[in-house]
Amino acid sequence: MDNEAIVLVDALRRCRYVATAGKSDSLAQVFELELNSALPSIFKSICERFSTAFPDWTIHEMPGYLRREIGSSVVCVPFHLLPDFPDQAILLDIRKLSQHIALSPNAAICLSGSMTAIRVYREVADLDFCEYVHDSRQLSSQRIADVVVQTNDDFICTRLKVGHELIIERAWCSTAARVLDIERARSGHAWAKVDAIGYGPDIGVLEVTNVVLFGGGSDSEAFARSFPAQEALLNGASWVPMKLASAHQLGLYIDFLLLEIESHLRASPPKIPKAAKRLFSLLTLMRRVGDVDELVGALNDCEATALAAISARKSLLPRLLEIAEQRPDFKLKALCEETTERLTKKYVSSLPPAPTDSAPVTEESYPRPQAQLASVVERLFTKVAAMLAPLSPLGAS
Secondary structure, eight states, X not given: OOHHHHHHHHHHHHHHHHHHSOTTOHHHHXXXXXXXXXXXXXXXXXXXXXXXXXXXXXXXSSTTEEEEEETTEEEEEEGGGGGXXXXXXXXXXXXXXXXXXXXXXXXXXXXXXXXXXXXXXXXXXXXXXXXXXXXXXXXXXXXXXXXXXXXXTTEEEEEEEETTEEEEESGGGOOSOOHHHHHHHHTTOSEEEEEEEEEETTTEEEEEEEEEEEOSSTTSTTGGGSOGGGOEEXXXXXOOSSOSSOHHHHHHHHXXXXXXHHXXXXXXXXXXXXXXXXXXXXXXXXXXXXXXXXXXXXXXXXTHHHHHHHHHHHHHHHHHHXXXXXXXXXXXXXXXXXXXXXXXXXXXXXXXXOOOSXXXXXXXXXXXXXXXHHHHHHHHHHHHHHHTOOOOTTOOO
């Protein structure tokens, strides 16, 4: 590793210590103060390199982010997501769908999930957003209901949950907005989830999800449900929901990824592609370029993400058929069939079996051998886990 990467990995290791040590740990307190002071400079140096390598992107005023104007919006991306981030054509599709599914026109809405690394994964099964409503008092329950029952040629909502309470199922059939139900549920929950199906010319038809966090600021309990390192802001110029250059936030994210990878590897049967995706996120944050290349090669060799994308589209067809029977002018079913056919032809060398029930289809459903991918994931995970091992409470070594 070059000196910049060594400094970054050492800082990330200390961030993990900050996040996992007890509140009374004096070393963690010292580290947090030092890191919160040092991280902006570390990130600035990295972003300067990235802005040279990606001339369409400039350094954002928030440490660790780069920015670019896409259409009428400013997109802000954490440095480690930029090399694999969607191109402008795909971003325009994403931006349009984010406007359909956003509950508040003034909230910050972020792209999350596998779509942030579409250049690596080639195809994704779904599209994930996370919306941060800074002041939930400015978002009416009537507005939420109106968003959920909307229908367009390229977008339709299917379900609304507030907290763990299902408010609207099969939203296309809803004849009443159920505003009172939404208002009642909001009083006891700090988040909501909107499920939908959308279409874009460059991404086809896919499932779209928006997790909406109601909070009073970046330190609120609701906002703590997510991690800034895994999200790119789609509609902001000078404000991002949470700080990337936060020792505690970065430490929580690193520990989350390590625990997720280990959990997927130890599952019965092991969930190798899911572990690989979490490992990819960790390696890109650490800027382990050679390890990233090895992992991506093994992941693409077994075509797990492409096959997941095909099966995800197939699993949408029964719902789209039901909608089309009630709405003769509905176009998404035909568009989904076109998307499925296109992906099938592109990745015809190894097709998954057609789903036989309504259970979610995952990469692990496929018969394609994944032994090579499993070996690569296990080895790289062992290496990076050692690099990020907890520090001794007696010192920083």
